[in-house]
Amino acid sequence: MDESKPAVACNVCLKEIPRSVAKSEEGSDRVYYFCGDTCYQEWLATPDVREVSLAVGGLPLEFEVGQELAKAAARSLDKEATLIAWYDRKQGKESPQRYECHENKPGWLAYAEGHGGNFKVDINQGEYIFVFVTQS
Structure with a gap:
């Protein structure tokens, strides 16, 4: 992974991805990251x-x-x-x-x-x- 682009973990599948390409959602206390729309939709469905x-x-x-x-x-x-x-x-x-x-x-x-x-x-x-x- 390129060190100049910090990595984050997808909140659903835990895949490590560059922050610059991750989908994100602002929570009340943190930012949630997702590798794509499939993981984002799954996260929305499991509150x-x-x-x-x-x-x-x-x-x-x-x-x-x-x-x-x-x-x-x-x-x-x-x-x-x-x-x-x-x-x-x-x-x-x-x-x-x-x-x-x-x-x-x-x-x-x-x-x-x-x-x-x-x-x-x-x-x-x-x-x-x-x-x-x-x-x-």
């Missing part, structure tokens, strides 16, 4: 997932630290929040490991949504993503 974005700078962020930050965010909403899926872009890892895509989404994300995942914590625009089930 039930609450999303929190965290930006961490000034120090290297390891997975374990990101996970603890995500848990703290989820548990501020629901003390019984349960982590059901995660994605680590730096390491190229995910859980659960579902290698097939479903309706233009990575398998781990489709799994989370299909199993009640309703609270997503996105750290550093897709560097780490954690999905929880909450009662709130």
Whole structure:
């Protein structure tokens, strides 16, 4: 990816794309990015997932630290929040490991949504993503 054109992650399929070509939507607290109209339309159709974005700078962020930050965010909403899926872009890892895509989404994300995942914590625009089930 060209360093002069900062990359962003599509909020639906997580594909990394240049910011200059991404479709975007201003939210109340952040800008959402999409690789194309298909992902944008899918995002519009799934309003039930609450999303929190965290930006961490000034120090290297390891997975374990990101996970603890995500848990703290989820548990501020629901003390019984349960982590059901995660994605680590730096390491190229995910859980659960579902290698097939479903309706233009990575398998781990489709799994989370299909199993009640309703609270997503996105750290550093897709560097780490954690999905929880909450009662709130």
